[in-house]
Amino acid sequence: MAKKFIIGVDLGGTNLKIALLDLKYRIKDKNILSTQVCLKKENLISTIADAINKIIENNRIKRTDILGIGLGLPGPVDIKRGLVHFLPNIAGYTEVNFAQILKRRLGLPVSLDNDANLMCLAEYKLGAAKGFKNIVCLTLGTGVGGGIIIEGKLYRGSNDAGGEIGHIPINERGPRCNCGGIACLETYIGNNSILREARRLFRRDISLEELSSLAKKPDKRAQALWSKIGGRLGVALVGVVNLLNPDCIVIGGGVAGAGKILFARLREVISRQAMSVQSRHLKIVKARLGNNAGLIGAAILVKERVRL
Amino acid sequence: MAKKFIIGVDLGGTNLKIALLDLKYRIKDKNILSTQVCLKKENLISTIADAINKIIENNRIKRTDILGIGLGLPGPVDIKRGLVHFLPNIAGYTEVNFAQILKRRLGLPVSLDNDANLMCLAEYKLGAAKGFKNIVCLTLGTGVGGGIIIEGKLYRGSNDAGGEIGHIPINERGPRCNCGGIACLETYIGNNSILREARRLFRRDISLEELSSLAKKPDKRAQALWSKIGGRLGVALVGVVNLLNPDCIVIGGGVAGAGKILFARLREVISRQAMSVQSRHLKIVKARLGNNAGLIGAAILVKERVRL
Helix, strand or coil, X not given: CCCCEEEEEEECCCEEEEEEEECCCCEEEEEEEEHHHHHHHCCHHHHHHHHHHHHHHHCCCCXXXXXXXXXXXXXXXXCCCCEECCCCCCCCCCCECHHHHHHHHHCCCEEEEEHHHHHHHHHHHCCCCCCCCCEEEEXXXXXXXXXXXXXXXXXXXXXXXXXXXXXXXXXXXXXXXXXXXXXXXXXXXXXXXXXXXXXXXXXXXXXXXXXXXXXXXXXXHHHHHHHHHHHHHHHHHHHHHHHHCCCEEEEEEHHHHHXXXXXXXXXXXHHHXXXXXXXXXXXXXXXXXXXXXXXXXXXXXXXXHCCC | CCCCEEEEEEECCCEEEEEEEXXXXXXXXXXXXXXXXXXXXXXXXXXXXHHXXXXXXXXXXXXXXXXXXXXXXXXXXXXXXXXXXXXXXXCCCCCECHHHHHHHHHCCCEEEEEHHHHHHHHHHHCCCCCCCCCEEEEEECCCEEEEEEECCEEECCCCCCCCCHHHCXXXXXXXXXXXXXXXXXXXXXXXXXXXXXXXXXXCCCCCHHHHHHHHHCCCHHHHHHHHHHHHHHHHHHHHHHHHHCCCEEEEEXXXXXXXXXXXXXXXXXXXXXXXXXXXXXXXXXXXXXXXXXXXXXXXXXXXXXXXX
16 A cells, blocks of 8 residues: 555644645645735635645655545634634635635645644544543644544534633623633733733743743743743633643743743642642643644544544 | 332432433432432432332332442542542541442442533533534533543543643632632632622622522623623633544523523633634534433443443
């Protein structure tokens, strides 16, 4: 039997990643494009189709050896119908059937899911949450995304829209969120809020990377800011822990790189404020698959759907 | 084949209920004792065993025709081992193996679970949430309990301690909760908090029943108080809706009787603040099985464990 492959696609607000993976989820080739440049030049779906064709040709792979295409999208999706309801950070894609359009263009089966769900699936099957059963997975970035594994299976909710940890309110009153909510976790710990607080604190523009290295120096103000972020994340997760009693929480994304202070404060809040039976055996770990988690998750999705 | 029966037991902070049910979950006989009186007079487990023996004898049922005993307890439990970790409102029962003790005394199989989980199971199988798939169930009382059905199955969490909706924080700062948490939902909408707010508002002691009838008159202050309670419950449930994307939320317990104002405000907050894909098709309904939900859930637990 010839070797089989899967194409993984991870669409983000910043980057569009296309990868060729084998059935052991090893990345054999990968291309990264700028989402914004693609949007300016032409239709996004055409760009994705062209990029997929290119990676297939460059690697001289027969179409019959490709199991399918897995696609991670940064917005709420309808898994069965293969469409995206809307993309909060990419205008112009409302109720668009990505799966059908790509399938027609490429003649290959297409599966899609929310990007945070795919990251969660990857960390569960191959990453930091391997061996656990009830898992909550977060990605900290411009948005705060999440995914949930229940009894070893990705839980998507009644309308494929569950897992939105970033949109748990942590106060009755507070900043208005882009989602329409009030005082959502994301309004406090999304990258833009962190940068805004840092600017106020240091009276100049400061990047997340600099904020992280300042904290390591150690700079007291930077440390206090990361600790505050960890505390706020902790309040939302106390609710999640009491509600879902998971055995593992995985935290990934850029801000997770801030490291020790954020995790220390987060663990402190959970061990002090969450209920004892739920928090006693809980593991809180850093994501392990980094930027490739979405691509790997997309490949897992394809393989699990097309049982060989 | 002789007719078979199940014994359901529902232990609450106020009442201890024992019922005889048939396999269609119809209650054939029921006794209600005062939990506090039982505690003063003798050991609680002896009282439960005696009450079970009495209901069996009074109904002239052979022990071989009893499928088992189902027991709902108001605290965190270990289902497999059959023990309760502790009972927040009944002192002196830490890590007590109710199932083993009762089984030894009665010579009948015993299953146990958290009382809110059993209420949830009952409302799902026979009550307000019948036909739904992903359900969140709340009981509003002295404590605010909850249960979760995921993909048609009771979800208990990694340590049988999930579903604690009453212990989701709705603010970063706020009142200290009995559970050790800060600003838990229960500290705002548990019966004692409602009574305290009502006393401040009306400058006298006032019961929940009076507060409900005042609201119907309509008394503006009582209406404003119920609306405030609905709003606070709404904030916690916005988080639950965004996280779990359930298709149905069931609300039961005494306070749910306050009726229209509470539900109206709750629905308003969820439709305005929860994410649109999650809230669009969500049903929010009143529990239908009332005080018998726990007993019926206990019987379902027994029947589902002892498959005939």
